[in-house]
Every structure is written in structure tokens, then in C-alpha cells.
Amino acid sequence: xxxxxxxxxxxxxxxxxxxxxxxxxxxxxxxxxxxxxxxxxxxxxxxxxxxxxxxxxxxxxxxxxxxxxxxxxxxxxxxxxxxxxxxxxxxxxxx
Numbered sequence: 001x002x003x004x005x006x007x008x009x010x011x012x013x014x015x016x017x018x019x020x021x022x023x024x025x026x027x028x029x030x031x032x033x034x035x036x037x038x039x040x041x042x043x044x045x046x047x048x049x050x051x052x053x054x055x056x057x058x059x060x061x062x063x064x065x066x067x068x069x070x071x072x073x074x075x076x077x078x079x080x081x082x083x084x085x086x087x088x089x090x091x092x093x094x095x
Contacts, residue, residue: 003080004028011090018093024081034076037093042068044090048083063089 006028012019018037021044022030032052047063054076063069081087 006030006079006081016095018095020091020093021088022079022091023086023088024079025086026081026084029078029080032076032078035071035073035093037095038070038073039094040068040070040092042066042090042092044088045086046083047087047089048081048085049087050080050082052078052080 004025004027006022006024009021011021043063043065046065049061051059051061060082
């Protein structure tokens with residue numbers, strides 16, 4: 001199944017951080033990727049994420065608008081908008 005791609009707009013990329021805004025229409029995905037840096041996600045909208053993970057596992061996560069979470073480097077996944085509304089978040093990677 002082919003899904004639309006999320007859009008990514010790089011906002012800052014300097015020696016200390018990389019900040020990228022991601023926007024997803026319903027059903028859009030990032031594509032498989034691995035995070036090589038620790039990162040923080042700030043939800044701009046409610047984000048109903050369907051996460052495809054290594055080994056074929058999937059899980060659903062709801063991140064309320066205005067909230068944040070952080071993860072260590074090494075996370076590998078495909079992020080899909082599993083909701084019926086557009087979703088957006090800002091990812092800040094720590095160099």
C-alpha cells in the first residue's frame with residue numbers, strides 16, 4: 001500500500017540542534033528511519049500516531065497538542081498519521 005509522505009520543513013540546523021516541522025495529512029507517513037541523535041517531539045496538534053516498529057510490531061500512541069516527549073538515539077520506526085485529521089509536530093534533535 002502506498003501512503004502519502006509527510007512533509008518536513010527544516011527550521012534550524014546548526015552545530016547544536018536540528019529542528020524540523022513535520023506535517024501529515026490523514027494516512028501520511030514518514031517512511032522507515034532511524035534516529036541517530038537524541039530528540040524531543042513537541043506536538044502542535046493532537047497526534048494520533050500509528051508506529052510501525054522493527055519485527056513487524058505496530059502500536060498506537062496519542063500525543064495531546066502542546067505536550068512533549070523525548071527519546072534516546074537508536075529509535076527505528078515509521079510514523080503514520082492514524083487519525084482522521086491532519087497532525088503536526090516539531091522534532092528537535094540534540095547534536
